[in-house]
Amino acid sequence: MMQYPKIAIPPRSEHLWRYTPWKRIHPTKVEEMPSADPILFSSGADSAMSDSDEISRSFIHSISRICKLVMLDNELQELDLRCSGHICAGELIVKSTGDSTLIVRVSGDAGWTGLRISGDVKGTLSVAIVNDLSWSGHLLRCEDWNVGRDSTLEFATLSAGGFLNKSDIRVSLILPGAEVRGGIASNGHSSRHDDHHVEITHNSGHTNSSLVMHAACDGSSHSVGTGLLTICEGAGGSDAGQVFRNLLLSEKARAEAIPELEVLADDVKAAHGAASAPVDVNQIHYLSSRGLSREEASALIVEGFLMDAFRHVKNQEVIATLRTRLLVHLECLIRG
DSSP states (O other): OOOGGGSOOOOTTSGGGSSSOHHHHSSSOTTOOOOOEEOEESSOEEOOOOOOSSHHHHHHHHHOOOEEEEEEESOEEEEEEEEOSSEEEEEEEEEEESEEEEEEEEEEOOSEEEEEEEEEESSEEEEEEEEEEOTTOEEEEEEEEEEOTTOEEEEEEEEOSOSEEEEEEEEEEOSTTOEEEEEEEEEEOTTOEEEEEEEEEEOSSSOEEEEEEEEEEOTTOEEEEEEEEEEOTTOTTOEEEEEEEEEEOSTTOEEEEEEEEEEOSSSOEEEEEEEEEEOOHHHHHHHHHTTOOHHHHHHHHHHHHHHGGGTTOOOHHHHHHHHHHHHHHHHHHHHO
């Protein structure tokens, strides 16, 4: 296994690094491995994770001084990750059986945070991850999930905090009957940069996936959504789809939506779509006529748009948590 200093810097021509190159998300100089404070996990047993040949995962692994293991069995667990210091990092292993729920809140005033998550799912696991970092923070987040036979992973991300965010999420459907339902909601404001890359691989036949990503962009913010959906050879009978939508709230806001399909099997269903559009001024005028300020009207529209990213997530505990955190975030923006 190659360690970080030996891994070549990826070129911007690679799909993953097109809009947020490694040089930009690295906390110092790319040849350096700076010291990092550990993420403070509210619970979990001490554990260890192996290194990776992928550069961001290997970098987080190399500078991390903490790894926690969370084991779930027909239960709900809330996990707070507190990030502080100039550079902060940590790793998390999740093993889930039965019908379980994990709610993760990432918060704190760290200048740069690296978070690596690895999970195995047997049964049904619903995961909510809320980025509540301070406005100036940078976040590099990597996730790897394996979904077993007749098992389901629901993952839902609300990205509201931090100034510069890069997420790389990878899900493998490794046995028949595996399913993933994903939703990502990103709220851009000021000059915030939020980049989500999602890879879903159907390694086995008769597996299902759905991914929805919505980004609302205001100010001069920039949202990036890239997805690679792969149906491997021999994975017939699979059903896969992904939809990326962007809501542009200002003339300076930018959004990229690039879903990709790679289908190597017959007898499958695969679809993708992407769309970007400005906010409907008629909706703003109507809500204003009902007594709302322009800021309140925009916030209401953004709430409905972003929560729709979780349309395939069935866990109501997850939905309620995400809605509450989103409303708090929007209220803070209105108050300035």
